[in-house]
Amino acid sequence: MKASLGRYVAAGVLLVGVALIVWTAVDAPDDGSGVAEAVNAQSATSQTAPSEAPPTTATVEAAPPEPVTATTAAPVPTTTTEAPEPIPVLGTAFTLSKLDGWLNTGATSLEEIRADNEITVVQFWTFGCRNCKKTLDALAQLHADFRDRGVEVVGVHSPEFGYEADVDNIIEAAAELGVVWPIALDTTKYNFHVWQEGPTGYWPRVYVIDSDNQIRFDRRGDGAHTYRELYATVERLLAEA
Structure with a gap:
């Protein structure tokens, strides 16, 4: 009987405990404290967790400027144009004498021609001379350029061979070669040797005589540079006259 009563008491206590547990589970108010705690915990975690550092950009410092050194500009060289050397006086010109006559002019002497220019x-030339022929174009150019400016060309024809002494041959050759300036006929070559002192004379040989009868140019041979220099000398003498 006592044992049964004890079992009944124990069963009653057990039922009361179960009832309390059920009441607590069913009637406990849901205030959302669990979610709030979870949110608060997450928020706290977010607030306390260290934020990621922003990406850094490497800074490149500019190189310091090169030091500026003051320099002195080099002086500009000045060019001075020196006056050309004066044309030398080489002596007094001879006259032309013992001639056999003149062609292409009404003059009868060198002095008469000089007086007008x-x-x-x-x-000095001869029509059969190959070297003389090479100079005739240059003389023709000079004659054409300066004859109206007080310049005259005189060809002293001094023959080397017998056929060159014939006047008809000289006239024919002069026409063929375009020699239109005065020709002095030095058939005996007297003037050829007077003007060219010494044992040797040259064909061709050219002189320039100024208004004072002074020789200002004397060259022999047929070189092109010689006749370029001749032209330049005549031009300068005209400018200085």
Whole structure:
């Protein structure tokens, strides 16, 4: 009987405990404290967790400027144009004498031709001379350019061979070669040797005589540079006259 009563008491206590547990589970108010705690915990975690550092950009410092050194500009060289050397006086010109006559002119002497001009160009030549022929174009150019400016060309024809002494041959050759300036006929070569002192004479040889009868140019041979220099000399003498 006592044992049964004890079992009944124990069962009653057990039922009361179960009832309390059920009441607590069913009637406990849901205040959302669990979610709030979870949110608060997450928020706290977010607030306390260290934030990621922003990406850094490497800074490149500019190189310091090169030091500026003051320099002195080099002086500009000055060019001075020196006056050309004066044209030398080489002596007094000879006259032309013992001639056999003149062609291409009404003059009868070198002095008469010189009197009408500032400058006289005298060339010793002969029509059969190959070197003489090479100079005729240059003389023709000079004659054409300066004949109206007080310059005259005189060709002193001094024959080397017998056929060159014939006047008809000289006239024919002069026409063929375009020699239109005065020709002095030095058939005996007297003037050829007077003007060219010494044992040797040259064909061609050219002189420039100024208004004072002074020789200002004397060259022999047929070189192109010689006749370029001749032209330049005549031009300068005209400018200085």
